[in-house]
Amino acid sequence: QQPVQSPQAVILREGEDAVINCSSSKALYSVHWYRQKHGEAPVFLMILLKGGEQKGHEKISASFNEKKQQSSLYLTASQLSYSGTYFCGTERRKTKYGGATNKLIFGTGTLLAVQP
């Protein structure tokens, strides 16, 4: 049931771009993205609710393909502060066309290291 994230780890230089993918085997109601720095709690970044939805703020954006049960997080012109582990949290539908289950199942995580 756990969504699969890829890649597992990525190392970037400042200013480079990265894409993190999240794939589920179950029908999804929403996808929530989090970033966790070492020794800290996961911090919420954004939520995607509708298939085809894309959302973004400055250099961090995400998309949600409901049909493929996939979401991607895009980091452009990366900064040192972007370093951390990124998790997708997937929320399943109760039935094929039903509402949300209200619980998030988190992916395996993607470690992002941005170097100067």
Next chain:
Amino acid sequence: DAGVIQSPRHEVTEMGQEVTLRCKPISGHNSLFWYRQTMMRGLELLIYFNNNVPIDDSGMPEDRFSAKMPNASFSTLKIQPSEPRDSAVYFCASRGRGQGAIFPISDTQYFGPGTRLTVL
């Protein structure tokens, strides 16, 4: 808002002892979740409550683990007896509207700072 509050932040105990972790959710949030995080297993959902009622405890590893939510502002996760393999960071999260790092006022889960448990 103070965010989700957890105590203690660190707990070191000996095998066989009882451990109680505490959580105060964000005021107004109706759902509360307990997670365990380890390097090997990642973030695992243990149990969650809606309106103080346990909805899904399928992630609770064994009968040694129990959780309660006596009211809307307090929850406990208890391990009795504790074992070295229970060593992990335990997070509590509440769900509702709150402040995110990028988008404000989003209906999602907000995590507490976690309790780092070490069982010797």
